Amino acid sequence: MTATMLAPTDLRGAHEALADTEGTIQIQGAGTAAEWAGAPLPTDTVLDTTRMTGVLAYNPSDMTVAVRAGTRVSELQAELATNGQRLAFDATRAARGATVGGLVATADSGPLALAYGSLRDLVIGATVVLADGTVARTGGHVIKNVAGYDLAKLLHGSYGGFALLAEVVLRLHPVPSSARTVSLDCPLDVGAERAALVLGSALEPVCLEWADGTLLTRLEGTPDGTEARARELAGLIGGSVLTEEDADAAWARHAELTGAAVVRVGCRPSRLAGLIGAPGGPAVAGLGTGIGTVQLPFGEVDRMHDAVTAIGGTSVTHQRPPSGVRAWGRMPSAIRVLRALKNELDPQGRLSPGRFESWFGEFGNREENP
Amino acid sequence: MLNAAVRDALASAVGARNVLSDPVQLRSYECDGLTGFRQVPAFVVLPLDTESVAAAVRVCHEHGVPFVARGAGTGLSGGAMPVADGVVISLQRLRRVLEVDAVDRRAVVQPGVTNLDITKAAAPQGLYYAPDPSSQQVCTIGGNVAENSGGAHCLKYGFTTNHVLSMTAVLPDGEVVTLGGDTGDQLGPDLRGVFIGSEGTLGIVCEITVRLLRVPETVRTLLADFPSVRAAGEVVSDIVAAGIVPAAVEMMDNLAIQAAEKAVGAGYTLDTPAALVVELDGPAAECGSQFEQVKAICDRHGCTRLHIAGDAGERAKIWMGRKAAFAAVGRISPDYIVQDGVVPRTRLAEVLGRIEEMGQAAGLRVANVFHAGDGNLHPLVLFDEDAGELERAEELSKGIAELCVELGGSLSGEHGIGTDKACSMPRMFGVDDLATMDRVRSAFDPGKLCNPGKLLPTPRLCGERPGRYRPHPLEEAGVIERL
Numbered sequence: 145m146t147a148t149m150l151a152p153t154d155l156r157g158a159h160e161a162l163a164d165t166e167g168t169i170q171i172q173g174a175g176t177a178a179e180w181a182g183a184p185l186p187t188d189t190v191l192d193t194t195r196m197t198g199v200l201a202y203n204p205s206d207m208t209v210a211v212r213a214g215t216r217v218s219e220l221q222a223e224l225a226t227n228g229q230r231l232a233f234d235a236t237r238a239a240r241g242a243t244v245g246g247l248v249a250t251a252d253s254g255p256l257a258l259a260y261g262s263l264r265d266l267v268i269g270a271t272v273v274l275a276d277g278t279v280a281r282t283g284g285h286v287i288k289n290v291a292g293y294d295l296a297k298l299l300h301g302s303y304g305g306f307a308l309l310a311e312v313v314l315r316l317h318p319v320p321s322s323a324r325t326v327s328l329d330c331p332l333d334v335g336a337e338r339a340a341l342v343l344g345s346a347l348e349p350v351c352l353e354w355a356d357g358t359l360l361t362r363l364e365g366t367p368d369g370t371e372a373r374a375r376e377l378a379g380l381i382g383g384s385v386l387t388e389e390d391a392d393a394a395w396a397r398h399a400e401l402t403g404a405a406v407v408r409v410g411c412r413p414s415r416l417a418g419l420i421g422a423p424g425g426p427a428v429a430g431l432g433t434g435i436g437t438v439q440l441p442f443g444e445v446d447r448m449h450d451a452v453t454a455i456g457g458t459s460v461t462h463q464r465p466p467s468g469v470r471a472w473g474r475m476p477s478a479i480r481v482l483r484a485l486k487n488e489l490d491p492q493g494r495l496s497p498g499r500f501e502s503w504f505g506e507f508g509n510r511e512e513n514p
Numbered sequence: 515m516l517n518a519a520v521r522d523a524l525a526s527a528v529g530a531r532n533v534l535s536d537p538v539q540l541r542s543y544e545c546d547g548l549t550g551f552r553q554v555p556a557f558v559v560l561p562l563d564t565e566s567v568a569a570a571v572r573v574c575h576e577h578g579v580p581f582v583a584r585g586a587g588t589g590l591s592g593g594a595m596p597v598a599d600g601v602v603i604s605l606q607r608l609r610r611v612l613e614v615d616a617v618d619r620r621a622v623v624q625p626g627v628t629n630l631d632i633t634k635a636a637a638p639q640g641l642y643y644a645p646d647p648s649s650q651q652v653c654t655i656g657g658n659v660a661e662n663s664g665g666a667h668c669l670k671y672g673f674t675t676n677h678v679l680s681m682t683a684v685l686p687d688g689e690v691v692t693l694g695g696d697t698g699d700q701l702g703p704d705l706r707g708v709f710i711g712s713e714g715t716l717g718i719v720c721e722i723t724v725r726l727l728r729v730p731e732t733v734r735t736l737l738a739d740f741p742s743v744r745a746a747g748e749v750v751s752d753i754v755a756a757g758i759v760p761a762a763v764e765m766m767d768n769l770a771i772q773a774a775e776k777a778v779g780a781g782y783t784l785d786t787p788a789a790l791v792v793e794l795d796g797p798a799a800e801c802g803s804q805f806e807q808v809k810a811i812c813d814r815h816g817c818t819r820l821h822i823a824g825d826a827g828e829r830a831k832i833w834m835g836r837k838a839a840f841a842a843v844g845r846i847s848p849d850y851i852v853q854d855g856v857v858p859r860t861r862l863a864e865v866l867g868r869i870e871e872m873g874q875a876a877g878l879r880v881a882n883v884f885h886a887g888d889g890n891l892h893p894l895v896l897f898d899e900d901a902g903e904l905e906r907a908e909e910l911s912k913g914i915a916e917l918c919v920e921l922g923g924s925l926s927g928e929h930g931i932g933t934d935k936a937c938s939m940p941r942m943f944g945v946d947d948l949a950t951m952d953r954v955r956s957a958f959d960p961g962k963l964c965n966p967g968k969l970l971p972t973p974r975l976c977g978e979r980p981g982r983y984r985p986h987p988l989e990e991a992g993v994i995e996r997l
Contacts, residue, residue, distance in 0.1 A: 162522045178759060206858045206889075216724055228757060253698060262698050264707055265676050272950075280950035281943065288673070288888040289924040290662045290711050291942055292969070297675075297707025301700055318757035340617065343638075346731035349796055369800035407932045410699035434618075435695035458699045476701040477692040481685065484957035485703070489950075500702060512803045 149282040151192040154212065155271060155279065158310045161191050163277025168494050170306035172212065173246030176237040179464045180250055181303055182471045185498035191308065193245055200311060201285070204229060207316040208268065208285055213245030213309040220244065224316060232260035232317040236399040245309040251301035255362070255398070257352035258432040260317070263300060269313030270296040273492040279310075279359035282400040287315050298485065304496030305504070306489050320364035325391035328359045328383030331428060335359040336417035338381040345380060347373050352432040354417075359383065362391075401428050405437030406465075407448050409473075411457030418450060427457075437462065442469055449473035471501055479503060520577050524559050524601065527569035531608075534558040543602050546587040546594040547649075552906075555582070555596035559602050560830065564682060564690065564720040570603055572688030574600075580963045583718040585625060585657035588649045591851055591932030593660065593713045593968055603718060605656045612634045612721070619726045620679060623718050625656025632724060642669040642728035647928065648837045659719045662711030664928040666762040666836070668795075669887035671727070673928075675710040680956070682721035683709060686959035693936065694723075694834055697785050708954065713930050714965040716958040729796040733761070734805045735823040737832050738812045739786035743882075745815045747862045750886045752811045753792070758804050760887060764791040767866075769846070769881035770839050770894065777842030780835030783819055791836055792888065793829075839883045840894065847879070847896035849904070851911045854929035855918030859889040865957040866923055869893055870912055876910040878903065890927035916941045931969045937976035939969075 147170070152158045162169070167188030172178075174194055192338060194340045196214035204227040211220060217231065217238040224230050234254035235247055242252070244263075253262035269283030282295035299309050328338060333423035335354035342349055342361055361377060363370045365491075374385045386394060405428070411419055412464065413434040420427045423444055429436040434457075440448060442465045452459040452473050459473035476482065486493070486504050493504065524533045534540060535557050544552045556579075580600035587594055596602050609626035611893040616639035621632055629650040632643040643792055647653055653663070659681065664673045671677075680694030694706030709716050727729035740746040743765070750763050753772045766774065768787050775782045782789055792808055794801050812820060823829035843850045857865045866882060873880040873895075881894040893914050897907035915925050915935060925935050939948060942945045952970055955962075 203858065203860065205754065205860045207754065208858070251699065251704070258699055261672070261676055264698075264704050265658075271690040278946050278950060281947045282951075284922075284924050286858055286889055286927075287669065288664055288856050288885070288890045288927040290664075290673075290928055291925045291935075292939065292947070293954050294707055294711060295950065297955065298954065300704040302703040302708065306703060318759065319631070342621070343728070346728065346797065348730075350966045353759050365797065365800045366803060368803070369797055370801055373797055409698070410695060410697035412615075414617045435699055456696060458695050458697065458701050460701075462815075472701060474701065476705070478683075478685075478705050480689065481691070481705060481958060482702060484960075485954065488953040488957045490696065493928065503702070 147187055147190045149190050149192060151195045153309045155273075158196060158273050158276050158308055159279050162273050162275060165189055168497055169307065171496050172309055173243040173249070174216065174241045175254070176240050176242040177246060178249045180462050181460050182499045182501040183464055184496060187210060187497065193243060193308070196310065199223065205506055208287065208313060209316060210269070210285065210311060210313045211244055213312050214243050216241050216243055217247060225319060228319050229316045230319045231266060231314055232256055233263060233266060236402040239399065240403070244312050244314070248296075248300050248309055248312065249302055249304050253435070255353050255430065257435070258352055258430065259350040264297055266314050267296045267300070267312055268315050270299065270309060271311040272299060272305050272307040273310050275492065275494040283313065284315055303499035305499060306485065306495070322367040322370045323362060323364045324370045325386045325394060326363070326374050326377045326381070326383045327386050327394055328360055328362045328381050329357060331357070332335055332417045332421045332427070335429070336431055341380055342377065343432055345377070347377050349432070352430070353398060354429040354431055355394075356401055356426045356428065360394055360398060398428060401426055402437050405462045406439050406442070407445060407459055408435065408437045408462055409448070409452050409457055410435045410461045411452060411455050414441045415455055419455070419457070422451070423448065445469050475503055520573065520579055521557060523573040523577065524557060524570060527560045527573050528559045528566045529624045532560040532562065534560070537668070543584065543587070543604070545594060546584070546589040546592060546593040548590050548595070548932070548934055551592040551595045552599055553596045554597050555602045558602040558604055558792060560607050562607050564684070567605070567718055567720050568684045568688050568690050571684050571686065572603070574601055574963055575687045575961065578961065578963065580966050581963050583656070583714045585654035586628070586652050587655045588928065589657060589661060589932065590854065591926070591930040591934040593930050593932035593965070594657075595916065595933050597966060604886070605654065605718070608720065614639065617640060619728070620723055621726055622723045623655055623719060624721060625659070626654050629653050629658055636726045638761050640729050642729055643724055644677055644727050645674050648840065655722055655724070656719050659710050659722060660712065660714045661928065661930045664890070666764055666885060669763065669885065670759050670761045675707055677725045678706065678710055678722055679725060680723045681706060681709065681719045684718045684720055686961065686964040687719055694753070695710050713932060713969045715955055715969050717964060729832065731800040732798040733793065733829065734801055735791065735793045735797045735829045735832055736809070737782065738820040739783045739819040740788045740790065741816050741818060743788040743866055744788045744863050747886065749811055749815045750859065752814070754887075755809055756807055756811070758807065760792055760793070760808070761795040762791065762793040763885070763887035765882070765886040766836065766839060768881040769879060770843070770883045773842040773846045773881060774835045774839045776845045778838045779833050780831050780838070781821065782835050786818065793830055815900060829871045836883070837949055840892070842895065843881055843894045848898045848900065849907070850897065851889070851895040852909055853893045853895060853914050854913045854926050855891050855915045855923060856927040857889045857918050857921045857923035859887070861921045862886065862889060864892065865917065868917055872910060872913055872917070876906050878907055878910055880910070885927070888927070889923065912938060933968055936967070936969060936971045939971050
């Protein structure tokens, strides 16, 4: 079966792509997370979002921007930077061309999540298209807003299974005038001890990551302020303040390791080192966020899922394991609600089947027996 | 009236002593902070733990009886108003702090714990809970979750949704589930985020894990007077343009200042047209240099008096004036309505001008207190019910909220839609938007028993049909389109 390709350029086109077609649809962005989570099942149609690009409204004084969801975060950041602003979000995939919509749908986040959270915390409004073509708006263009249900949250981590994200409104932050990184080469258990010192201090790190043998702490603020704090931090943990060039190289290595991960896990931060240190493969540990990634053989993936599940954490694969190995560690506790939502929003099971494996199993069956 | 079978079932769910059915006792639950809407429920139950909350909900589910969760009842949108012939499930007795984890910086609390008590429990570890609604001494975390409460410091630190990691929730059929997890990551879609701010319509939260932040090294606070609201607004714009993210920026107009000063004597200038409270926090050196920048910006815009809090006591006094403003308005007017709307911050001056015109046209005074940093207004419409002004005041207040939508903002920044604004929702959202929200509600609560009649407009509440949809200004400007 060859899938029909659709590549709408705007909301109207996105609406038509869903309203005027029948059968299953795979929603696809830049493809930077194609190997993440469950394997997509073949669909009648592939809806490519990467032509739905561009800024719809940007008012620097209000520090909000509305974009089409296929806009690449890297291109958006370049535009925002001309006004001294940024989307305070640095998932590794952003630099590799990932789209705003794709990053929301996959609930990705980077080291800056320690200070700014993930996109769920930065999206203030959205326009979505349901499987039947219904266009629904949620939130708005203001940072503070509690009117109505926050449908954008429902799309965060939905892997295209609930609706197509067509437009997104984001809150922005100023680009700090200075950033400095303090580094300490150390094993993971030592890194975890030092990280606790950093978190107990008043030094306000925005990133705190152990990346395969190196503890990296980033501070942002004024030039004088970050210089003083970086020196204090280096003294506190016994590390050194990196030059700008060395800091860039260290974070590039962090990104490379994250990009090569096989599994992403989340748990109470104090338990993370014990969890991802065990397999012995290259790992990255967000020692403040509790989110880490690890490289390991596919044969050990299920064991990692079980270890995470045993302590109540989350885990999902970032490389496609051979069949028989689980992509998700476990189903969420409220799986019944997720199924009811799927049934309400996509009753025919059209959208992005497969990414949650057997979670929405009844819909998978329907696809096989139309 | 509900039958004895329901009462017996509730009694076996939560214990007979914890079911109230005496009309006098029931009356104290007839409204929340929005006292204009009242309804006496059939029963009030006071469960002692999660399991008995779930048991009470199962009784309601099995008997088809509507139910409403209630915390401290401080809400200002009628979100906790009972339903006729329904049950109120009060969470007031679930008030234990279950855990404070200083290492992973989080606390696990029951829903009846007050917002401020979380911070008090965390304080010995140098930690605090960031969202700080003005009612934080009495409002409960369960209510904060329902309303996605903000507070003066949410400009920098965010809202309840940014600080709740996970929750144990009772779904409308009585199933107990966990929403969220130990980190920002979740398994699949963010149900936690949908639940927070759902105004008690998707279930009842029974155990909440919140993030705790380290107390900042320094806090600097100033109170500055300005010759006009416009000048004060320009200061806020310039602070933001300088790349400074203050912990809080609050503005009060003359009427609000007079009221607050009469009530608490916090040292505000009685005849100044406008005053700003600006607070910065963070590492000492950076906080200090940015504070100097803020002072210079104030001077540049004709600041007539600058008062800098010299210590924690003086800071508390400045905040007392600001936080007392709502209640204090009672000193200058027999009755008043607290409104809550949001506009893009750059349209503050415009919206204030329009509010003034609308007030004049209605022959009523409006005092303004607002979170200037994020454009969240709290106009206080002053009136005298004995003089027959109630209806005009309600019209004016509603008009102000809808004006906020017209200017590209929102009907509510933190008080919620509840009963109060459900009929205004069609001003902000289209038919398909609301229908989609209703689908979400149905997924959680197909029987429509969980806090019915709140948040979304219903024909019964709003007349046969919701008001005609009016295009969003961004739509008129061609920025967005509605298909």
